[in-house]
Amino acid sequence: MFQKTNKQPSGGLKIIIVGCGKVGSTLLEELSKEGHELSIIDQRSERIMEMTNMYDILGICGNGASYSVQKEAGIENADLVIAVTDSDELNLLCCTIAKRVGNCATIARVRTPDYSKEVGYLRDKLGLAMIINPELEAAKEASHVLFLPTALEVNSFAHGQAEMVKFKVPAGNELIDMSIAHLGRHITNEILICAVEREGEVYIPSGNFILREGDVVSFVSNRKVAREFLHKIGFETRRVKNCLIVGGGRAAYYLAKELLRGGIRVTIIERDFKRCEELSVQLPKAVVINGDGTDKELLKEAGIEEAEAFVALTGIDEENILLTLHAKKVSNAKVVTKINRITFTEVIDNLDLGSVIYPKYITSEAIIAYVRARKASKCSNVETLYHMFNHRVEAIEFKAQEESAVTNIAFKDMHLKKDLLVACIARKGSVIIPSGDDCILPGDTVMIVTRHTGFNELTDIMA
Structure with a gap:
């Protein structure tokens, strides 16, 4: 069974997306804006109907690892296949079949830690253009922020040589009422302020732009200069010493592993007992607590009031948001919140959740860069x-x-x-x-x- 709409105008790449979950639908939204000819494959007919009603695409209901289904989706003329189902094995199989029957590049979402240790081997042996792991990338983004906790975001460029750092100008800061040109002349000319958000508006500022209290500022510099600049304008730049994580999924595992490697003490609260046992074996240096992370008494016993960092990584957005708001109320911790759905971004922006991480955006950005x-x-x-x-x-x-x-x-x-x-x-x-x-x-x-x-x-x- 398949639904078909009119094809998009040529000029872009011919791309097949297997899997219409959170990542697949985000990719569909972003790639459709960029004028590519898109086909989607999913085993859920209702998802196919929903996507084909929203976008001018070819939609096929079926198994993405089936040769006949891929052929119906246009594999013989495709430039790229992106497999982002919930199954790592299915994604790898989809890409393997696509490579055999079509002359196309392939990208697979692979999230299991065991496979993540073998990314290079899998990519080379299966001929994949890219293996993407949303939870691992989200954990890396969170760890960058916790190593520089006054920042809202820290993104790396040029293989780590340069960083883009986002921070909020607090009350009483010396940057208030200062022009960017004055900052360059009197504080440092080794950074570049490249974007400022103020009251919902975003500016690409010139030298005459005047900074105000509450501005959310993004600047670029090398890593050392970024820390020197933030320290010079009154921000704390040392990394956190301990972190409390609620939720024991893959993202929590990857984040805890990164933090422990950096000498940061980690406590994880997870309600599933079997998963706690797994984490205790995988992360012997972490403290793993079996319990409900939304229990205020349990959070208190786990040390939320003394925590220097708090990261909400459950699978439920509303739970993560409430946990973060509670952490901000009872502690001075640096807070990081994982959000999976992006329907209410304007509401989320007004909640002061600290650093917010969207795993599916991280995934889609890496793939769009490749496209x-x-x-x-x-x-x-x-x-x-x-x-x-x-x-x-x-x-x-x-x-x-x-x-x-x-x-x-x-x-x-x-x-x-x-x-x-x-x-x-x-x-x-x-x-x-x-x-x-x-x-x-x-x-x-x-x-x-x-x-x-x-x-x-x-x-x-x-x-």
Whole structure:
């Protein structure tokens, strides 16, 4: 059984998505905006009906690992197959069959820790373009924040050489009523403030932009300078010493493992006894408590009032939100909240939940970066992509492969699009915050922050 709608106009890639859960539907939403020809496969007819009613796509109800189903979805002419069902084994099988019957690239979602240890082997032996693990990536994002707890977000670029750090300007801070130009002259010129959110509006600021109390600011610099800058303007920059995690799923395992490796004490509360036993074996240095994480007395006994960090990682968004609000009320902990659904982002933004992590966004951004790289010319390549401020701003990392219309020209002589900044350049191990006299050279990694969407290559920055 299948539902079919009119095909999208050509120009994009022909992509088959297997699995229409949270990640699959998010990918469908994002990739449809970018003009690709999409087919979806799912065993639930109601999901197929729902998606084909919303988007101009081909929808097929069936087993994504079936040759006949893949053929019906257009595997012989597909450019890319993305398997994001709930089963790691099914995802790997879908990709293996797709590689055998079609001349296409394949991406699989693989979440099980046992497989995650073998990512390189699986990718090479099965010929996968990418293996993506939402829980592992969410844990990495959470750990970055806990290693720099005054930040709301910390994202890495240029293989860790550069960081984009988001923070909120608190009452009484010296940045209030200061222009960005003054900050550069009198505090540091080794960072670049590339985006500011104020009262629901997002700005790509110029030097004349005046910072205010409550502004949510994103800046780019190398890792050392980021910490020096935050310390200089009065923020605490040391990592947390201990962390209380509620929820013992895969994300909790990955996060605890990362924190323990960094010398941070970890306590996990999980209501499933069998899972507690598994975690105790997998994480012998962690304290694992069997109980209901929403029990206030249990949270108190587990040390929530003294915790320096609190991370809500249950599978229920509402539970995570309430846990975080409770933690903020009874402690001074740095809080991190995992949100799976994104229907009420405006409400969530107003709840002051600290650092909020969306695993399915992390997954979709990595895949979209790969898709854009496939569309780009040989002159440049999309390396990474981050959506900022509820998808109103994109931070894109390009690799300048060879000479093009944007290389060897000083930025002051370039005609760049409005609402766009060249945030940093990574060159031979150094991070450059560019001035008007700087230019892009072949081999550079270049980070662009823009309110425009859909950039596939570096030359898209030109007006």
